[in-house]
Every structure is written in C-alpha cells, then in structure tokens.
Amino acid sequence: MRIRARFTKVGKVRFTSHRDVARMWERALRRGRMPVSYTAGFTPRPQLSFGLALPTGCESIAEYLDIALDEPVGPSDLARAVGSMLPDGVDVVAAGILEPGTNSLQEDVSSCLWEIEVPGVVPEDLDVAIERALGADSLPIQRERKGRNVVDDLRPSVLALSCAGSDVDGARLLAELGTRPRGVRPSELAQALGVELGLARRTCQWIERDGSRWEPLMADPAGTAVIWERAS
Amino acid sequence: MTSLWPRIEPLLAQVTKPARYIGGELGAQRPVHGPERVAWLLLYPDTYEIGLPNQGLQILYEILNERPDAVAERAYAPWTDMEAAMRAASVPLFSLEGCVAAGEFDVLAFNLSAELTYTNVLNLVDLAGVPVHSADRDVSHPLVVAGGHCAFNPEPLADFVDAFVLGDGEEAVGDLTEVIGSWRASGAQRRDDLLEALTSVPGVYVPSCYEPSYEKGRLTGVRPRWAGVPERVEKRTIADLGEWPYPKQQLVPLIEVVHDRLNVEVFRGCTRGCRFCQAGMITRPVRERPAEQVDQMVRDGLDRTGYDEVTLTSLSSADFSGIGDVVSSIINDPECSGQVSVSLPSLRVDAFTVGLAAEIQKVRRTGLTFAPEGGTWRMRQVINKLIREEDLYAAVDAAFSQGWRRVKLYFLIGLPTETDEDVLGITRLAGACAEIGRRYHHNVTVTASVGGFVPKAHTPFQWFGQNTMEELRRKVGMLKDAARGTRGLTLRWHDPEATTVEGLVSRGDRRMGAVIEHVWRNGGTFQEWSEHFDLGLWTSGLEAVGLDFADTVYRHRDEHEVLPWDHVSAGLHRDFLWQDFQEALAEHGLEDCRWTPCYDCGACTGLGVEHMVASAVAPAGGSQGTGQDLATGGAVPVRFLETAGAALASGPSGEQLP
Structure with a gap:
C-alpha cells in the first residue's frame, strides 16, 4: 500500500x-x-x-x-x-x-502557489512590476543547465501574480507558478520582476484534473485526510 | 544570553549550505546558562561536515552537559563565504545551540585533529572577538584550550592557546571546570592565577608557564618558568572505557556529513606498533569496551537515531576480542531485518577479516580497503606492518571471490630507508591484486592511494628527516609512470606540497607560531582544502621568521637532540622509541604486545593502567605478531627482537641516518 x-x-x-x-x-x-x-x-x-x-x-x-x-x-x-x-x-x-x-506527485502536480515577501518595495510599486510582467510577451532568464548557460522564458509558467498588501518592510507577493516543463523558483521570479527576494513560502500545490483543481491531499485539522477532495 | 539569530538569519540566504549554521541535530542540547555554570564552547576548526561527526567532541559535549556546574555548546569553522558575510555584518562567531556569541563563553575548547587546521584555530579565536595571542587576553576573555592528538606537540600553537589537555578528555574536562569555577567564585581577579592553578591539573600543559631556550638556531629546552610547575606533563588516561559509554546520544545532523552513520567506539589504544602511526603510539594502552556494552550501544543507537549503518570504531576494529559475536548479533537481530550494515574501518589484511566483512556487508557490498602501507616486505618490516604478500593476496582473493569488485589499498611513500624498488613495489603489489580480481570478474578496480609520510611526535620515526617535496614528487612521478601500463589499477596520491607543510607544523617548535600567524593574517584559512591550500604563504612565512624547510622538515634529528615535545609525555619512554627506530632501520619487526611479553614502552607501567582485553588469546587469523601465520614462516620469516642490533641504514636521499 x-x-x-x-x-x-x-x-x-x-x-x-x-x-x-x-x-x-x-x-x-x-x-x-x-x-x-x-x-x-x-x-x-x-x-x-x-x-x-x-x-x-x-x-x-x-x-x-x-x-x-x-x-x-x-x-x-x-x-x-x-x-x-x-x-x-x-x-x-x-x-x-x-x-x-x-x-506520482511529479506526474500530477501542475502548479504551485507562493507567498513571497518582497522587501524594500511599497505595494504600489510591486503592482507596477506585476503589471509589466504579466503584460510582457516573454520573461527571459539565464539558467545553468548541464553546465551550459541557457535562456529560458518564464512567462508561460507565470500563471497568476498579485500583490497582497504591505509587509513588515515591504510588500507581499502572491504567485501561481506552473511546473512544466520545469518549475520556476521564487528567486527566478524575483529576478524577472526586478525585485529583491525575501522569505518565500509555498502554500499550495495544485493538480489539474477534469477541468478543476485539486490539492494532492487536503490539510485537515481533524487528522482524517481524504484524497481527491475538491480543493475549491 | 542573547541570541544572535535575528542577525544571523539574513546572512544565510547569501551563503552555500546554510544548514551548516542552524544546528537542530537530533541529540543537540539546549543548555541553560547560569552564573554557577562554567560555559564551554566546543570548537572543531574545520567545516561543519568534517567536524560534526568528531567523536571526541561529542563525548565531551555530553559529559559537560551532564554536570550541574557546566554547559557546553558547539561551533565549527564557517566556510569562507559565511565568514565574509559575518565580518561584513559584524556578526561574531556564535554557538549553534543558542546562537550565543563565542566571546560570552568561559572556555573556547578546540579539538586538534590535523595540523593544517591550525590557521583556522586562529581565525576562530579572532572571529570570536578574542585576541589571538594568549598574552593579550585579560579576565574578560574566555580561556582558550585545546586537546586531541595534535596536542602532543603543543608548541606550534603555544602562543595562542592558554592550556592544552593531553590524552583522554573525559575526566580532564571535569577538573578544568572545577578549577575555572573556583577561580570565578574567588572573584576572577587575575588571569595568571587561573593559568597557574591549571598547571596543577594532571594532563594540562600551560605554555605560558614554560620558557623555550635556543642555541645557534636550535631548541635546547622548554623549561618551567617557576617552581611548582611540572617539568614534564603526563597525558591523561581513562582506565576503563566501560565506565564511559559515550556518546549516549550521538548527534544526527540534518545535512549530510562525513561518517554519516552510527559510530560506536569498541576500544581505545593500539599495540600493533606500526612505527609511523602516531595514534597507535599516543593512545596506549589498549582498553576494550565490554562486548555486552558495545552490543547495547549499537542497539540503542540504531533505535534512537534511525541510522541504517553502524561503524565499530577503533584503530583496528577487527582486533576487538568480541568482534565475531558483536557482528553476528547485529546482523542476525530480527529488529534490523537485514537492512542494517556494519562497517569496520582499518581492516586487517587477512582472509579472516574478509570473511567477517562478507558476513557484515551482506547488504551493501561496495568496496573493501586494506592498508599494507609499504610496497615490499622489507619496507613493511621497517614500519612494522607485518603483512606478507601472501596475506594480502589471500585477503584480496577472498574479497573478489566473495563479490567485491573494488579494492582500495593504502600506501605511504617517503618512509625511512625507502628505495626506488620499495616505491615501485606499490604498483607491483596493487597490479598483482588487480590480476587476482580478473580471475573472478571482468571488470575490477584496485585503487592504490599513496600518501607522503610525515614523521610525528612520540613515534619511533620522530627523529627521521622527512623526504623533500621534490623527492616525494619524483616518487609520485615514478608511480604514475608505472601505473600507466597496469590494467585495472588506479593511482591516487596526496599532494607533496601539503605533506611538506604538514611536516613543518607537526614537528615545529614554538617559533612555528609566527609562521602559522603569518599564513592566517594573509588569508590562509582552510589549508586542509586543496582549493585553499597555499604553499607560497607558508614559504613566505618561513622566510619572515628566518626558518626553512631544510632544517625544520627534511633534517634527520640525532638521538640526543631536544625535541619540541620532550616536556609533554604520552607515557612512552624516549629510549624505547629510539630503540624501536633502530630496530626499524635494521628491518626488525616487533610483535603485538597484547599477547606477547612487554617491551616496556612505558604506557602501561608509567600510567598504572593495563591493557584491557576481553580475550587472553589472540583473535583468529591475525597476521601481525599474533602468532598464527608468522609461526609458519612463509617465504621470508619475520625476525623478532632477539636478533636485533643497532644497524645503520641509508636514508632515502643518500644521507646517513643517525
């Protein structure tokens, strides 16, 4: 089992x-x-x-x-x-x-939700950066793969971005990032947005199935978890 | 105690392997500091991955934290990126447990396991915000102490370390705690009072209470500055390992470290008498842990840690009297259900041992390692590693026939009396082993790992002039050429430059401190790491101080020359060591004294401690002086002491040995 x-x-x-x-x-x-x-x-x-x-x-x-x-x-x-x-x-x-x-989780999970602290930025400025990124045709980023520098486009993997208000010393960014063909790291997103990266926290992993989204396993305070329960 | 964590956390995003700095290991303690408690910071002067598994440090960590009058936390050397980040943010060295600034502790206690880490010792003291020179410290600064094998030549660090502890630390740390505690209770007026009080603790050497003298550039003595200070400091020895079943709670790190498995020490000390081996000389006599206790420690340890591998540690674990029983008890324990593997470091070279290894490595049969150390029988007699070629071939044959495909052989080059023929014996021997392997498998690898010999204090070879860097390079080159044409043989060698510097520091006197300081001040930390090792810094340091490799490293010492460590004692008689050196030059072997009459090396008689072995008979299949194979003779029988005479032999570079 x-x-x-x-x-x-x-x-x-x-x-x-x-x-x-x-x-x-x-x-x-x-x-x-x-x-x-x-x-x-x-x-x-x-x-x-x-x-x-x-x-x-x-x-x-x-x-x-x-x-x-x-x-x-x-x-x-x-x-x-x-x-x-x-x-x-x-x-x-x-x-x-x-x-x-x-x-397997690798096969099923298609996107992740992130909560990211962006220090040194007011929410209004973060909004501008978000708008620019979402409006862009591509978000090229340098990556090292198998010892070679390659340029990848992050834009197709950036599914949703929003500003969730101000944080202790900056703003809070919510991001949904796709995992295929390869996942986007919060640090890469910050680089593409031109902002500094504070603490990033993954809050959700999503599985797309039959036109709706599911969590691989619902967090359940009662301790009795049910697989495939509708997430939203 | 204030936690520096809020200032440390932002640095961790900028550095490699940040988990080195967060602690949180299973077994880590959160000691509560208090005015009635002496606070120890235990330090290992290398990275977390190298330092964490250190058993000595873990043993003392537990013993101190069990005491009502002490607390102990740990720190390791931050890697260069973390050090830069800390210095830039003015964050001092801190403890992993409570993120307490190192300068707030009463004691900074270093484990000295390798000479090339000495520049890191200085760096850590500096990062703690403490003056690097003992002489510049006052009552507000922690006491800097050091112990471990390298403390047996304390002089190179004498300017920087307030007190050295020689030998086993289990009891000594308690004594130190009491002396420091009562000095504090009496008002802690003068630091010198504390240092003086420490000179009366057995096994403690306080260098500032001793004065070196020199004549014509040579050391002529290290003598007490005033009456009441012992002329010679004897090492500490715990009589019964069974009374110290530590560590009870081995630390299980969150990240991968070296020796990442359960480690249970089965005995301390060694009497095989390999003449190049400092550990075997300075840890005598042999003290075995009772077999039942080993069994219990293994069981409890596996249960507690979740490790699936256990190493039975010692200097030669197959010699442990109860080895067969202990091993089969672990292997056949249904609780372990075949998923626990056992490993024995320093395998003895014989078929019995391979049989043992076959039993214990049912699970993961990867590679086997043997240490013949010398390439020819002649050489092995000189170093007293009495392994005959037949023994090695039988062991290797057993290994390959039982499924192993990789065999690693350890060798030394630059040994006393070594000839080119002895050197080439290494590739010949290893090549023959590969050939044996091909009888069983299509593809086999025999790796010959070659280190340059560094003469160490308190060994019979302490007088020997180390091979020059060029000579070692030439010998490595010779081996590379010979290995090129040998099928199935891989050659690995240790950098002759690092070997030379290790030799420099190993036998240095107090003047070496200035060289170490020069290297440190010019950024020479992590000299153990090839990417950071910098020969140029050491050469310029020597020049600045007016010393050279020729006199300090390459020169043969004569019988009566004052050695920098003559005023500290590992229990061994100087004349025993000299005699044994002469036996070596005459190519005479010496039997293991556990089962043969005493040679009066001094360890047992002087310390009033005896070998503690569980069995009165030698273990089966022993090849070194244990009776069995040697009695049968073999192609070249071993000669023992009675035929000995003081013979002179030719040194490696044509020089006359003393």
Whole structure:
C-alpha cells in the first residue's frame, strides 16, 4: 500500500536541502518502525517519492511525499509515529491512503502557489512590476543547465501574480507558478520582476484534473485526510 | 544570553549550505546558562561536515552537559563565504545551540585533529572577538584550550592557546571546570592565577608557564618558568572505557556529513606498533569496551537515531576480542531485518577479516580497503606492518571471490630507508591484486592511494628527516609512470606540497607560531582544502621568521637532540622509541604486545593502567605478531627482537641516518 503525507517545512529547517529532507524522512520512518518497502538489489533504498523539490531557504506548508509500505498502516498512525521523530518545523499535517494506480506527485502536480515577501518595495510599486510582467510577451532568464548557460522564458509558467498588501518592510507577493516543463523558483521570479527576494513560502500545490483543481491531499485539522477532495 | 539569530538569519540566504549554521541535530542540547555554570564552547576548526561527526567532541559535549556546574555548546569553522558575510555584518562567531556569541563563553575548547587546521584555530579565536595571542587576553576573555592528538606537540600553537589537555578528555574536562569555577567564585581577579592553578591539573600543559631556550638556531629546552610547575606533563588516561559509554546520544545532523552513520567506539589504544602511526603510539594502552556494552550501544543507537549503518570504531576494529559475536548479533537481530550494515574501518589484511566483512556487508557490498602501507616486505618490516604478500593476496582473493569488485589499498611513500624498488613495489603489489580480481570478474578496480609520510611526535620515526617535496614528487612521478601500463589499477596520491607543510607544523617548535600567524593574517584559512591550500604563504612565512624547510622538515634529528615535545609525555619512554627506530632501520619487526611479553614502552607501567582485553588469546587469523601465520614462516620469516642490533641504514636521499 501507499500512503501520501502532507507536511510543513518552516523555520530554521528551511535552510536544509530537498535531499536532506528525504534523509530526515528515511530516518524518522525507521525510528518510528514503519514497515517501509525497500528496493531490491545490493543497495536497498526505502521507497519514498517526493514531489517537486522545494528550493533551499524557502518555507512550505504544502510538501508531500508518497510512502510505499509492505504492511497496512493507518495513515493517522503513521503520522503520529513519525511526527515526533521529525525535526522542529517539519510537521505532518495530513496523511491518507493512495488508491492503487494513483499517479506520482511529479506526474500530477501542475502548479504551485507562493507567498513571497518582497522587501524594500511599497505595494504600489510591486503592482507596477506585476503589471509589466504579466503584460510582457516573454520573461527571459539565464539558467545553468548541464553546465551550459541557457535562456529560458518564464512567462508561460507565470500563471497568476498579485500583490497582497504591505509587509513588515515591504510588500507581499502572491504567485501561481506552473511546473512544466520545469518549475520556476521564487528567486527566478524575483529576478524577472526586478525585485529583491525575501522569505518565500509555498502554500499550495495544485493538480489539474477534469477541468478543476485539486490539492494532492487536503490539510485537515481533524487528522482524517481524504484524497481527491475538491480543493475549491 | 542573547541570541544572535535575528542577525544571523539574513546572512544565510547569501551563503552555500546554510544548514551548516542552524544546528537542530537530533541529540543537540539546549543548555541553560547560569552564573554557577562554567560555559564551554566546543570548537572543531574545520567545516561543519568534517567536524560534526568528531567523536571526541561529542563525548565531551555530553559529559559537560551532564554536570550541574557546566554547559557546553558547539561551533565549527564557517566556510569562507559565511565568514565574509559575518565580518561584513559584524556578526561574531556564535554557538549553534543558542546562537550565543563565542566571546560570552568561559572556555573556547578546540579539538586538534590535523595540523593544517591550525590557521583556522586562529581565525576562530579572532572571529570570536578574542585576541589571538594568549598574552593579550585579560579576565574578560574566555580561556582558550585545546586537546586531541595534535596536542602532543603543543608548541606550534603555544602562543595562542592558554592550556592544552593531553590524552583522554573525559575526566580532564571535569577538573578544568572545577578549577575555572573556583577561580570565578574567588572573584576572577587575575588571569595568571587561573593559568597557574591549571598547571596543577594532571594532563594540562600551560605554555605560558614554560620558557623555550635556543642555541645557534636550535631548541635546547622548554623549561618551567617557576617552581611548582611540572617539568614534564603526563597525558591523561581513562582506565576503563566501560565506565564511559559515550556518546549516549550521538548527534544526527540534518545535512549530510562525513561518517554519516552510527559510530560506536569498541576500544581505545593500539599495540600493533606500526612505527609511523602516531595514534597507535599516543593512545596506549589498549582498553576494550565490554562486548555486552558495545552490543547495547549499537542497539540503542540504531533505535534512537534511525541510522541504517553502524561503524565499530577503533584503530583496528577487527582486533576487538568480541568482534565475531558483536557482528553476528547485529546482523542476525530480527529488529534490523537485514537492512542494517556494519562497517569496520582499518581492516586487517587477512582472509579472516574478509570473511567477517562478507558476513557484515551482506547488504551493501561496495568496496573493501586494506592498508599494507609499504610496497615490499622489507619496507613493511621497517614500519612494522607485518603483512606478507601472501596475506594480502589471500585477503584480496577472498574479497573478489566473495563479490567485491573494488579494492582500495593504502600506501605511504617517503618512509625511512625507502628505495626506488620499495616505491615501485606499490604498483607491483596493487597490479598483482588487480590480476587476482580478473580471475573472478571482468571488470575490477584496485585503487592504490599513496600518501607522503610525515614523521610525528612520540613515534619511533620522530627523529627521521622527512623526504623533500621534490623527492616525494619524483616518487609520485615514478608511480604514475608505472601505473600507466597496469590494467585495472588506479593511482591516487596526496599532494607533496601539503605533506611538506604538514611536516613543518607537526614537528615545529614554538617559533612555528609566527609562521602559522603569518599564513592566517594573509588569508590562509582552510589549508586542509586543496582549493585553499597555499604553499607560497607558508614559504613566505618561513622566510619572515628566518626558518626553512631544510632544517625544520627534511633534517634527520640525532638521538640526543631536544625535541619540541620532550616536556609533554604520552607515557612512552624516549629510549624505547629510539630503540624501536633502530630496530626499524635494521628491518626488525616487533610483535603485538597484547599477547606477547612487554617491551616496556612505558604506557602501561608509567600510567598504572593495563591493557584491557576481553580475550587472553589472540583473535583468529591475525597476521601481525599474533602468532598464527608468522609461526609458519612463509617465504621470508619475520625476525623478532632477539636478533636485533643497532644497524645503520641509508636514508632515502643518500644521507646517513643517525
């Protein structure tokens, strides 16, 4: 069976990398004695699959992973057993059983919602930058890929931008960014907008299906998560 | 204590691997500081990834935090980008646990594991906002102390470190805490009072209480400045490792570090007597941990940490009396369900050990490493690494036949009496191992990893003149040529420039401090890292001070020359070391003294501590002085002490050895 868990990455722990988070989960699952499935062969690895990598330094309240298990485990039992084994700032907020045949997070997630602090800018100026970006035909950006510098256009991946008012020392930007063919990092968006990047927090990951949008797993305070519940 | 976090956080967005600076490890403590508590900041003078796994530091961290009169936090050397960001923002060195400024601690305690990190020690003291020279510190500054293997030649850092702790730290940190605590309780009027009080703590060396003297550019002695200061400082030794089951809560970092697995120390000390090995000499006698305790520590540790790999650490873990039982108990534990792997560092070279390795590496059979160290039998007798060619081939054969495809062999070049034939023996031996591998697999790799030999303090080779940089380069070149035509052989070598500088600092006297300071002041931090190592800085530092490589590194010392570390003792008799050096030059081996009569090296008798081994008989299959294979002779039988005579041998560059 497979269980999907939704978790946070906030506070100091946000400075760890995607790989570090994977290792934290591996150890937490072992310490929580969860019957995780292992790959066969000389180097058996626990079968965990994470969704889109969260850039180091960014926070998130909507991270996901799928865990393959050899024996049935209740999602809330897993969340409870593992939750206390994870470092401060990494909290399991929901868990649910995946239907057999469910696509991987990598295959399904098509966009992410971000809340980004933009220091040193008043909301009016941010609005101007947003308007300019949304009106542009292309937003070229330099990237390094396989050791070569390439120019990518961010514009098709910028699905929505808005200013959510002022922040402690600047403005707050809301952005929905597409993940295909490759995800856009908040730092790249800030570069394209010509603004500084403060703390960025992923608040949502979306799956497009049958013309509507779904979250991979609803965060549910009651602890009983239901997969594929309508998100909005 | 104020947390500097609000000032640190903005810096982390600008630096590589920011998680190096956030702490938060499983096992990390949040000690509560208080006026009745001596606050220690434990420092490792290299990056977080290198320093975090250090067992010595972790042991002391726990022991100190268990005391009602102490707290301990940790810090590591910030990488160059973080250092620049900190200096630009005027953020001082801080502790990982509470983000407390280093200058607010009572003690800055350094672990010294490698000489090339010394410039980082100065840098960290400076980043703490503390004067780098001991003489410039006053009562408002923390006490700077240092321990670890390199402390056995404390002189190069004598101007910068207030007190060194020699030997095992478990008990010494408690004594230091008490002395500092009572100095504080009595008003902490004069720093000199504290330093003087520290000279009476066994194992503590306070360099400012000693005066070096020189004649014609050579050291003639390091003597106490006043009465009551011991002439010679003896190292500390804990008698029973079983009383110190630490670390109980090994730190599990959030990011990947070296040795990223559970580590359980199975014994301390080593009596194999490899003559080049400083660790084996200065940590005597052998003290084994009871097998049941090892078992318990492994079980608890795996449970607590979630690691799937455990290393049984020591200087030669296959020699541990209870090794077979411990290993099978871990492997066959149903709780581990075949997903836990065990590794033994420093594998002994014999088939028994490979069998053991086969048992424990059921899970991940990647590569095996052996350390023959010398390319010829003659060379190995000189260094007392008594591995016969047959032993190595049998071990390698066993490894390849049992599924391994990669074998790594460690060698040293620049050893005493070494000839070109000995050097070329390395590629010949490694090539033969690759050939054995091809009997079993189409594709095998044998890696010969070659380091330049650096003579170290308190070893039989402490008198030996290190090979010159050019000589080491020539030998590496010879090996490169020889390896080129050898199928399946990969050659790796250590940079002769770094080896030379390591030699410079290892045996330096107090004058070396000025060289280290010169390198540091000119930006020479992280000298352990090839991308930062800068020979030019060391050369100009030597020039500025009026020293040179020829006299400090390449020169053979004679029997009666005063050595910079003669006033500190690792328990070894100087005449034992000299005698053993002569045996080496005469190509005489020396048996492991655990199961043979005592050679009176001084470690047991002087310290009143005995070898603590669980078994009265040597472990099965031992090849070094443990009786079995050597008794059968082999192609060239080993000669032992009774035939010894003081023979002279020719040095590597044609010089006459003392």
